[in-house]
Amino acid sequence: MARTSGPETRDRLIRAAEVVFATKGVDGGRLRDIVALAGQGNPSAVQYHFGSRAGLLDAVMAGRQARTEQVLAPLLDAAPDDTHALVEALVTAEASELGTDRGRRCLRISAQLSHESGVRTRTPHPTLAGTCYWRLIERTEACLAAAGLPEALRLERLDLALTVVGAAMADRARQYLDGAEPLTGEAVFLADLVETTTALLRAAQPRSL
Structure with missing residues (x-):
């Protein structure tokens, strides 16, 4: 050998x-x-x-992040400071991983780690520090702040939105890996994910606030 x-x-x-x-x-x-x-x-x-096991997992996610960053960087540079445009850039970049079995597996893994992004504490996970992904998060929060959303609510919504996108991508990846027939074509799936995630972020404040 x-x-x-x-x-x-x-x-x-x-x-x-x-x-x-x-x-x-x-x-x-x-x-x-x-x-x-x-x-x-x-x-x-x-x-x-x-x-360690954690070091191996970080290496898996660093490779996945590097691939996504190549797609996200030009999209983020071209996107205006608008919630819908930023969400669309995010979804498009994440969807680039759907094209290969390797990317699909990584989407399934990263969805399990969405709670470790650091959004709620403004402290990015080491694999996200200084990335386009984190810049997108900061720009999206700025849009929500300009709309008058309180800080705590902004951070909670951002964390939830990233979780929703991650879970949706992971489920789509699972269907592809399993050979299952999705309910919608990929273009419709992605467009709807952009609209529903944007609506989540732009939802009116609870009246109790």
């Missing part, structure tokens, strides 16, 4: 983790299954290359 380089082994472990975490869940996927799927004989391969 040919020896593999460090970078090649890391890539094999990341790709194996994408499969295991997508099918078994971030909490349910076992490291030994990842190591075996990656074709590694050393049970400590994950610790050696990534330091």
Whole structure:
């Protein structure tokens, strides 16, 4: 059996983790299954290359984020400071992951981690710090602030909106991976996701406020 380089082994472990975490869940996927799927004989391969399970998961998400950023960057530069336009840029960038099985698996994984984005505390997860994704979040919040929405409500809505988009993308990805027939075509699905997410963010304040 040919020896593999460090970078090649890391890539094999990341790709194996994408499969295991997508099918078994971030909490349910076992490291030994990842190591075996990656074709590694050393049970400590994950610790050696990534330091920990969390380090491997961060590497999976960093790769997924890098791909999405390439799509999002020009969209964000062209988007006006308008909630609908910013949501459309987000949805379009996220949808770029629907085109491959690898991207679909990563969408299923990232949906499980949406609560770790850091939106509610304004402290981005390390994989999001300084990204176009985080800039989009900040610009969207500024739009909500200009509309008069209180800070706590802005942050809660943003977190909920990102969760909705992530869950919708993950479910669509699951259908594609399972060979199921979606209820709507992809263009309609994405357009409707933009409209419903924008409506969520722009909803009137509760009267009690």
